[in-house]
Amino acid sequence: MLLFYTYFFGVDSNDFGYVLSFSLFLMPITIATTYVFIYKIIPEYLITKRYFLFALYSFYAVIISAYLIVLSVFYGLVYLSNFEYSNMAPISKSLLFVAIGVYLVVIMVSAFKLLKLNVKHTEETKILETKILETQLKLKEQELNYLKMQIHPHFLFNTLNTMYGFALKKADETPEMILKLSNLLDYLLYQVDKPFVSLSNEINHINDYIELEKMRFNDTLQIDFNTENILDDIKIAPMLLLPFVENSFKHGSLKKGILKVDINLYCENKSIYFNIENTNNTNQISEKGIGLENIKKRLDLLYKDKYNLKIINENGLFKVHLKLDTL
Numbered sequence: 001m002l003l004f005y006t007y008f009f010g011v012d013s014n015d016f017g018y019v020l021s022f023s024l025f026l027m028p029i030t031i032a033t034t035y036v037f038i039y040k041i042i043p044e045y046l047i048t049k050r051y052f053l054f055a056l057y058s059f060y061a062v063i064i065s066a067y068l069i070v071l072s073v074f075y076g077l078v079y080l081s082n083f084e085y086s087n088m089a090p091i092s093k094s095l096l097f098v099a100i101g102v103y104l105v106v107i108m109v110s111a112f113k114l115l116k117l118n119v120k121h122t123e124e125t126k127i128l129e130t131k132i133l134e135t136q137l138k139l140k141e142q143e144l145n146y147l148k149m150q151i152h153p154h155f156l157f158n159t160l161n162t163m164y165g166f167a168l169k170k171a172d173e174t175p176e177m178i179l180k181l182s183n184l185l186d187y188l189l190y191q192v193d194k195p196f197v198s199l200s201n202e203i204n205h206i207n208d209y210i211e212l213e214k215m216r217f218n219d220t221l222q223i224d225f226n227t228e229n230i231l232d233d234i235k236i237a238p239m240l241l242l243p244f245v246e247n248s249f250k251h252g253s254l255k256k257g258i259l260k261v262d263i264n265l266y267c268e269n270k271s272i273y274f275n276i277e278n279t280n281n282t283n284q285i286s287e288k289g290i291g292l293e294n295i296k297k298r299l300d301l302l303y304k305d306k307y308n309l310k311i312i313n314e315n316g317l318f319k320v321h322l323k324l325d326t327l
Contacts, residue, residue, distance in 0.1 A: 001027055001105060008101050013089035022076045022092050026102065029072060033065040034106045038113040047117060065106075069099050159184070162216035173215050180208045187238070196235035199272065203227055203265065206245055213249050222258050228266035234326050236272065237302045241265070243295050244276055244320055252278035255316065272324040280318040 005023035006016075013019055041061065045054035073095055081087040091097045159181050166174045187205045207225070214221055245263065252259045261278045292311065299307050306325040313319070 001030060004105070005101065009089050009091050011089075011091055013091075015087070015089065018076070018080050018087070019089055019092075021080055022072070022089065025075050026069075026072050026098070029065060029068040030102045030105050033061060033102065034109045036061050037106060037110050042110060042113060043117070046114075047121075065102065066099065069102055070095065073098060156185075159212050162212065166215065177212060177215055180212050183208050184212075194238060197238045198232065199234045199236050199267070200230055200232065202236055202238065202241055203230065206242055206263075209242060209245060217249075217259060220254060220258055221261070223261040223263070225263040226265070228264075229268065230265070231267050234267055234270070234272065236324070236326070237298070240298065240302070240324075241274055241322075244274070244322070247292070247295075248276055248278040248318070248320075251280070252318070253281040255279045255281070270326050272322075272326060274322040274324070275320070277317050277319040279316060280313060281316065282313075 002023055005026060006019050009022055010016065010019040037058075041054060041057050045051075045057060073092065076088050076092045077083065077085065085093070091101075159177075163174065163177050163181065166177060184205060187201075210223060210225060214223070245261075248261050248263075249259070252261060259279060262276070264273075264275045266273050296309065299309060303324060308321075308323040310321040311319070312321075
């Protein structure tokens with residue numbers, strides 16, 4: 001600031017002592033005005049959007065500083081020039097130019113202060129947004145875990161209940177049933193914690209589940225499970241399709257002593273198409289047990305805006321059509 005003032009007020013003047021003394025007198029005025037703006041008025045009133053108080057106190061600061069600038073001109077005239085107007089440095093004679101020199105410094109430093117505050121605010125906003133995103137992610141993970149925990153008991157209850165009946169009969173199918181249940185338990189307890197598994201892996205466990213249900217239903221089940229164009233590189237969230245299959249068995253109805261279930265699964269253009277229908281005696285969509293609402297929540301959490309789910313219950317058939325765009 002001292003270098004700026006000595007250069008600014010030294011234009012067309014050879015009296016370095018006058019210029020230096022005038023600059024030294026003007027510096028405290030400039031510093032005080034600048035500090036009032038950057039440490040008081042800007043942070044407390046402009047940044048907090050209290051614009052009326054900002055304008056009011058800025059007006060006060062300008063009035064007081066202008067009065068001090070007038071004193072500086074009189075200082076140059078009285079003490080440095082001995083009332084000789086011609087001895088004053090040319091620029092220091094003009095109250096306007098002196099004010100421009102002072103307020104130019106104030107404006108430049110205030111602009112730099114605003115830039116720093118803006119950068120600091122941006123960094124704080126980014127940190128806050130990151131924390132919010134992390135919190136939302138944790139909440140979504142907890143909700144997903146909760147939905148998965150709701151699904152697990154239904155598989156275990158149905159299968160163990162069937163296995164109990166087979167064990168009482170000492171049926172030969174019991175060991176095979178235990179093996180398939182073991183595979184399902186491995187999937188439920190360990191694989192389900194993974195974010196994604198291969199679609200073929202999900203299909204294998206659907207097959208295991210179907211085989212278990214065949215043992216439970218005996219001759220009262222007619223099921224057709226068709227897969228086509230299953231690509232090895234397609235991933236899917238674990239336990240996403242299996243609940244639909246479980247739901248068709250749990251809430252399906254026998255017609256003429258037979259429960260019919262048709263499942264079609266195929267891939268096309270990196271999209272998964274899953275269609276399942278079963279016989280049903282009611283015209284209302286059941287939300288008991290696993291609940292279709294829980295399945296929808298999982299889809300919303302995992303594939304928001306990347307899936308299309310249609311559920312139709314009419315003419316004695318319960319149909320589910322799911323199109324899933326892989327991530």
